[in-house]
Amino acid sequence: MKSIFILTLYLSFSFTLPAQTTFDYDTDIAPVLEKYCVKCHGPEKQKSGYRLDSYEALMTPGESEEVAIDAGFPMTSPLIEYLLLPPEDEYAMPPEGEDAPSGDEILTVARWIHGGAKSKSAGQGKLSLEKLLGENAFPAVERLRTKGAVIDKLAENSSNLVVDLQRLAPKIDASAIEDLKSVGPYVHEFRAALLPSSAKISEWIGTFENATRLDLSHGKFGDEIVASLNRLGGIKYLNLFGTQLTDSGLEDLQVPKSGQLFLGNTKVRNAALAKARADKPNVTIYGNPDVNQTLGITEKAWGNSSTFNPIP
């Protein structure tokens, strides 16, 4: 997802197509590392203290206090050294028996290091919001801010955006929606509680193609948005609390593929909730809090002489 976004940015910001000889971390290197390395050097395992699942991590030393990349010098970069060791060597990476990168893939990594081991997105993160978004999207941000939306980068060195509509959401109009569409592709997290039915979000929510967190709670809409949501495959957090989603809407809902889904105060019934929980083991699905459990705990506590007894 991110790489598509970066590529789009790259194409739209450069006057010529990238030459075959330049390589970028996101488009050329990350997929190779993801395929062969991240299983043991990523979020789950960090063998020898190394993680290779982000540009920043790749440039951070592990237990040996050696950085895997020596920018500009492939042959003194430990990463290349390990990749080129004979498979039977105990330090060979990936270890013997595991899928290993092809010669072309290793060459790509080597040429990328030779070119300075650069990452456009890591650089982009340092850009101001204005520079990052350019002359189309940034004025849209300014207009939305004027109307009360809170919009900022996720963090100083991030190229991802957080959009929180705050009090703009309930009174959103066509011009604000046009502005949201132009900002959409940059957004990582979109918080828009209390959207009215007139917002017709199914018509534009698809522009948030790179979003991972979507809070649409308390919106005045239901199953009609499911088809558009299903196109947002990168979603890890989807908050539909207080919307009018029904059992059949939930049946059709395919996102998030993994992560968290909030369905409290909707029209989804308990049986459908239970079925969805069984059908989607990778998604944690939240309903309403169980008030009977609470009442039960209180009742039990009153019967326990060492707890809340007597009531003061």
Place this chain on the structure above:
Amino acid sequence: MITRREFLQKSAMGFGTLALSGTMQQDLSGSTMPLYPKTPHFAPKARSVIFLYMDGGISQVDSFDPKPQLAKENGKKPKFKVDPTVFNNNGNILKSPWEFKHYGESGIPISDLFPHIASCANDLCIIRSMTAFSPNHPNANYALHSGHILSGRPSMGAWASYGLGTLSQNLPSYVVIHGGQVPSGGMQCFGSGFLPANHQGSIFLSQHPVLNNTSFQESSANLQKKKLEYLGEMDGALEARLTHSEAIESAIQNYELAYRMQMEVPDVTNISNESEVTKKLYGIDAPYENTRSYAAQCLMARRLVERGVRFVELTINPGNGDRWDQHSRLVDGHQKNAMAVDQPIAALIKDLKSRGLLDSTLLVFSGEFGRTPFAQGTNGRDHNPQGFSMWMAGGGIKGGTIYGATDEYGYRVVENKLTVHDMHANMLHLLGIDHTRLTYRFSGRDIRLTDVHGEIVPEILA
């Protein structure tokens, strides 16, 4: 970025016009506002903090740190070296009057004082190795809030506000929902110290109206508008005579926020529209009045966080015998205090979770110190700063875990000792702030909430 003052000058209009266009119609780009959100240093795990302040010093060996050894030696003279305590009326070993049961997937032991909170065990990270900088209430309270044992330093809520601003421009960034128990050391525990005054904790009462000056005094909205315009003209005239005045700028900002709060506060603090089920969950209808009061506070805290308030702190209610400060009659006082907060806090966790807010809201439950495992007199416990328990839950915290340990009596920390600096560093970390970079120049020095200390604890982070 232009300052508010420059904006006023550039826009060549008085406060009145600004109030009309800016606050009433929300037609002002927020980036000129003093509490406008700032970019975090790194991607935050939590957006807001709710600090559940257990005023007085809750006993660790009666809540989250069971010590069977106390039962074995109950009534005997302590075999270990006992340091002087505040009252120095130190008696024999006193076993916990409460039973502990195991809860959640990891079987975390929690005493019968907290059956509701125990039902959220999977979300809690219990830290059993906290220490305090002082055995005295005022100093320990200042340290808990500001990292410094003397008064006058900015509170953690003020630092969070200074570092990140707030999402709702109609509400203060740091709100204290006051149950009525004024902490030892006073309300300056919630102050902004040397930070600009708009970061200090705004005190809301737990019952409606939460502020006594948010209702309109004028007979018509138009009259108020005219008054504010006139005020703006006068401020503008004064400002024109002075080259630069922080005080005037602060005054203008305060008028503006106060005006916006008149619109927002009555609504956000009105819990009567919450569903009956929600009210039952929190205990709004509980038989004990202090449960009802704390339930209202917790429900209000959720509503504030929902609107993007950065830091909410809850004080406890008076009328539980005493704060959690049972120098005598431990059973009676701890039971009343626990009964007041247990169900509301558990409801807050469950409600936030259901609404998708728990993973972006950090909950912190802590007193200023713990209590001794030996008796004060016969049935109380004195202050113990050398080892006590607190817990965190929600935004970025690894739930269902226990961190650190005290000795077999629950007296001193023996493993992974933490101080308030560490607690503050981790709180800021979860909010996306590098605590070593959050500084304010005062008296010739760049001062931090964490002074020159504070360690991030990866074991407690998700």
